[in-house]
Amino acid sequence: MAGYPQHAFAVAPMMDWTDSFCRRFHRRLTSRALLYTEMVTSAAIRFGDRPKLLGFSPDEQPVALQLGGSDPGELAEAAAIGEAFGYVEINLNCGCPSDRVQSGRFGACLMREPDLVADCVAAMKAAVSVPVTVKCRIGVDDQDPEQSLDVLADAVLQAGADALWVHARKAWLKGLSPKENRDIPPLDYDRVLRLKQRLPEVFIGINGGIATLDDAERLLAVGLDGVMLGRAAYHDPGLLASVDRRIYGVDQPDTDLFDAVDAMRPVIAEHLAAGGRLGQVTRHMLGLFHGRPGARAWRRILTEGGVKAGAGLEVLDAALAAVRRPERAAVA
Template identity: 60%
Template structure:
């Protein structure tokens, strides 16, 4: 079967709802995109695809799978990102993720950290496409949910034309349902994970060429997309965009996503509504023993650009950590930005 026919055959397995949600997704980010963060993001966008933090297959299979896989149904559609390189273990983790109700299972082939490399997963796997393909096949064998891969355009001294095409073709042959491509190389020696997010130059054109070559396989682009204007412009070349730190540090931009990327016609959600819903969520979580600061830390950027934003952040970061802090912290923070706006209006 040739490449185009293989892609066409695979694409029929992707549920149309997930394919639509991939138009805009929030990237998996370690220590950030936990279930509390995803609850907040879902209040801001009903349509975008949300991702978990990367969770290793070993942690799920041999550890507390309930804790690692737990999520609120309102987060859907939500994808689980797995890290690993053992096909059998990834299959076992995928089976548990399927049973937990995740809408998509994604394999991390892009993280450049030393710790991840030592476990033989993440970006270093771009040098082993046949092993990644074996992993993808094993995962697909145990679920009817889409199995996708997030990768870089290359690593170290790889030729990003030949090596990326070979990697992508191998994924297609394995039955991958979609690719998310960070438009930078990963340098596994000499650069930290933080430096790998900024120093290797962006090459959006390389991702555009890959998408044109692989179409109709969905290809989403990631890396350096700081604004919705830039992200929207990319939609002329790819099937979807993935934002990470820009969405996390300035979450209110997500309130525009449904209108700009999915054709929604309703009014964007307001900061006041978000804070009320998050306070109610915090009360429910507190009843289960969750500390308010574990939720509030994801909300620090909600008031960015508003008068009183600095006091908002201070209340949410400092007061939320105090003993006995509860959801009233959120209302005090809201008042800090509401007072200046009321004063301007009067």
């Protein structure tokens, strides 16, 4: 694990969700977790609007860039550009099962081409000084996970990969939608643990179906090096408030959720002043008070008010008041 920072907890890359506003919000809740971008294709970086695709705020760090692609030279160029933008890690997507990804010959279908993935990793490693990692599944379709995961892992590690993040499910490229691929293939945490036991010196992180910090702590306790939460962290971001204390052992109180909202005010004000819409930021905050009195009103006010023309911080204030009201009543 030499050369790879000890990122014991990460928030997964999620298309249409983990944009810069999402990451800035999550960073207000945890200072230590590794945050990932949405997947960006190497072709988009080569030909597209790089500041729009790759720009981020320094207060999001540490942030990793996830790339999609299968052309070693193009990925190397994209990785170097990503490093120049300031990302602390470049991750290659070998786990996404969407049709669009398959048609571009990247994502989970690359599990079938371990030699090509190794060539991509080697090219990226030669182009950057930051860690290069791979996020994969345990296999695809009719592959035997006992063989497919080992073959891919050995190939990319020999090529210089610094870490593996493994979604502990197969991906079915035919017959299941991307959404179904997140739920229907059974989880196999033991398969990922066997990989770690075979490769004790390699950073092996696990992803898939991890819903709580209790789950995360159990997986770390059995010997895995990192845990990655996706939908659970997005839909219930309040759990991130305990990450620094529970996962990293930081001796400090958990982040106050109201303080996290207040810390987003300058971000929202800046975005509004630039002509942006409130809902573009607050959509990532809807689940913050999950399970607490007033949570439904919080979501409703932000959802309905955030899309209205001219909506500003007064909508956020109204949503906060809806949460604080039942809490004050309980104290009284």
